[in-house]
Each structure stands twice: as C-alpha cells, then as structure tokens.
Amino acid sequence: MANSPSLFLLVSPLFHLLQWILDKLRITRFAQRLLLRVLAAGPIPQHVAFVMDGNRRYARSKGKIIQEGHGEGYLALRRVLEICLRLNIQCVSVYAFAIDNFKRSSEEVDSLMHLAESKLLELCSHGNLLQEYGVRLNVVGRKELFPEYVQIAVKKAEGLTRRNNRSILNICMPYSSRDEITTAVESCVREALSNSDEYFTCVSVPNITEDTIDSHLMSVQQGSPPLDILVRTSGVKRLSDYMLWQASPCCENTQLHFSSTYWPDFGIFDFVPIILEWQRSVWFRRHDVLFRS
Template identity: 80%
Template sequence: MDGNRRYARGKGKMVQEGHGEGYVALRRILEICLRLNIHCVSVYAFAIDNFKRSPDEVDALMHLAENKLLELCAHGNLLQEYGVKLNVIGKIQMFPESVQTAVRKAEDLTKRNNRSILNICMPYSSRDEMTSAVEGCIREALAKDNDYFTNDPVESITEDTINSHLMSVQRGSPPVDILIRTSGVKRLSDFMLWQCCENAQLHFSKTYWPDFGLFDFVPIILEWQRSVWFRRHDVLFRS
C-alpha cells in the first residue's frame, strides 16, 4: 500500500494524515474484494525497516495501528459482517505492548470467522519470514527421533516443508494469485517473495494508495481472469 507519504505531501497535509487516508483506502478495497468473493487479502502495512523512520512518524503509525485494529474488528464492522478472520503476520514482539495487546484482541475477536482471511503484514519482511521458516524446519527436524532419518536430518527439509512453515501459510493463506503495488514504484520491497515466485501476476499501479479505488482495481482483476481463462483453454487444447 505505497504512496501515503507522497500523497500527503502533494496535498499539503501531514504525513500522518496520509497514513490515515491510506486506512480508509484499505477499508474501501477490502470491501470490494469481499463483494467479489476474493477469499484472502494480504496487505503490507509496516515493514521491519520502517522502524528506522522518524520517531514522530513511527509513533503516529503505532497509534494508528492500535486504534484501527480495534476499529476493524468492532461489533457490526466490516470483518464481522463478511466473516473475515484477521491475522497479523510478522514480528509482533517488536511492537509496543499496547499494540501487541490490540493485535491479540483483534485476532481473538475474529478467530471464529471462516469465510475469508485478511492478513495484515506488520512488522514484516519476506526475508525474515523465510528465515524463520527455515529455522522452524531445522528445529523440527532435529527434534524428531534419529531413527526417523536415513541420513542427515536436514535432508528432510524440502521446498514443501519450508513452505508449510511460512507464517502466512500456517495461518491458512492460499498461494498468491495477484500482487499489486501502488504509487508507480516497480519493486517488491521484500513482500511475499517466496509466495510470488511461481504463478502470481504482478501489477504496478501509478495511483497513490489513498486514491486507489474501484476503477484502478477492477481492470487488474479482469486481466487476471482473462489470463486464467487462456491458461485453462491452452491446457484443454493440448490435451
């Protein structure tokens, strides 16, 4: 969800206001996704490296995260209306205690929802997620009985075992179909690199995130549907 700060500066607003309007855009796009029966949405809300930003901006983001997590999950709100389970993916222990409490409360409030999933990735980096997955695989392999292995325990670690230890996969997320980055920047910035390495379509929109809406989003969905249709018919033709 890129472009909040540039959007704010272009409008002569405080950076914090840009992040606040970015949250409004998240609600808007999330509701569009839910109405289109998109069952899993993952958003990159706060990178681990974002802690290096100015203290004022980090503090504002922490307050925004705490308040909006609880607002998202309030009784009768969007997640409850559509039966969405909220997962916060990342190194939660890096947050202030008040934000960690909000994370736990928000996840607990939605844990019984089973129609859709919203992953909010924060504080997150894909390399950290992959590193943690490999560490988990190694710990699991070494903890098993030695008789289970014919050779070195580490030989039991495969792409499938690493994939199964990814935080997003462990929280029930399917493979990524579409990755969108707004604001015209054409790089992934350490977001879901493993998940996007095979069949995910990448789309780079010039629109700043707070302005991103239906007319930006629908053409991306239609292009994905068209490509899936062509792939299926190509398989049928070959068979």
C-alpha cells in the same frame, strides 16, 4: 472439444466490454456492486496481496502532513477490502509496516503505532466489515517488536475474529519476507532435528524441501491459499522485501501488477482492470488446455 475455440471467442468480448465501462463511465455505488457481481460470476483469485505504497507522497501532493496520508491509507484499505470481499476473494494480505520502518523518525513511528492500535480495534468493532463478511484477521510478522499497547490491540483484534471462517485478512506488520523465510527455515530445522534420533542428527542432513519451507511460512500457517496476484501502488516497481517466496519466478501463476496510483486514491477503477487481466489469463490457460486436448 471442437467447440472450445468458439466458446472462448464468445467469452472474450466480455472483458473488453467491462473495460470499456470502466474507461467511459463514472458509475454509481449501485452500478459498482452490479459490476462486481458480474465479475464474481467468472473465475476469481483466491489470494490477493497489496503493497500499500504512496501514503507519504500522497500527503505531500495534497499539502497535508504525513500522518494524514497514513489515515487516508487506512480508508483506502477498508474500501479495497470491501471490493475484494464482494468479489468473494478468500484471502487478502496487505503490507502495513516493514521491520525497517522502525528506522523512521520517532514522531512518525509513534503516530503509526497509535494509528495501528486504534484502527485494529475499529476494524473489529461490532457490526463492522470483518464481522459482516466473516473475516478472520491475522497480524503476520514480528509482533513482539510492537509496543505493549499495540500487542494488546493485536491480541484483542485477532481474538474477536478468531471464529470467523469465510475469508482471511492478513495484516503484515512488522514484516519482512527475508525474516519470514529465515524463520520458516529455522522452524523446519528444529522440527526435523526433534523428529530424528541423536545418531542421525550427527551423521545426516535433515530432509527439508521447498514444500516443507512453504508450509512453515507465517502467512501459510494462518491458512492463506497460494498467492494469485500481488499489487503495488504508487508507480514503484519493486517488491521491497514483501512475499518474495510467494511471488518468486517458480510460482508461475502469480501475477505482479504495478499501479501508478497512490494507495489512498486506489479504488475500483484501478483494481477491476487487474481482475480482468487475471481472468483473461485464466481463460487463455483453460483455452490452451482444451485446445491441446
């Protein structure tokens, strides 16, 4: 164990070198893949979540209509998802549509519903990204709130990728964390009562723990590992009712990152520094354990 500090000192400069490359160079696609391969050789988070914020402000800043901003946001999702898959990140979750978003103008909601329908099917088309990387797509949320044509697209998209088992893409829509937690608690209570006889339900409180609630969360039931990193774009520093349980203070190893970049512009130069920071924290934790032992 005496060599652990010197080992850490040898590894640490790698983070600074990779950061320098990102700061100084506009790298080609080949060089990007090489960089991601180098990063993938180190510790990699198993679950990364994104609040894809800023589509509308991006559109206004470019003199475009809001619907174009949402379309550009879909292209960013494909780009970021491919980066995550090349890094061998097991699970990616994205906040695509909040339950409260139904309160927006009917024109914008209708546009988003048709975009969701077309892009769900496009994501799962033959030879597409999800099939190439063996990704299982889950739509997490109150799917019954969708128009029927979107529900049909959701069912088809989930069915087409159901046998994929290398990684997971959770598209959270229509979603709210408070609804997810409430639904999980209700499910826990129903399960506890159904497993108790009539006498006990009258005189005792069902034994429901944090672990019980965690196991009944929609995202966890889809096979998602614990959340390692949550990223919100556009410079807004709040969670907006997204994965509040998963990113709560009791989950001390979950990192929160707030990027000033609008989601449609978010890419490798924004994401790799976040991975570097996560890797640095992992190395520090490992170093501390080794040093104490």
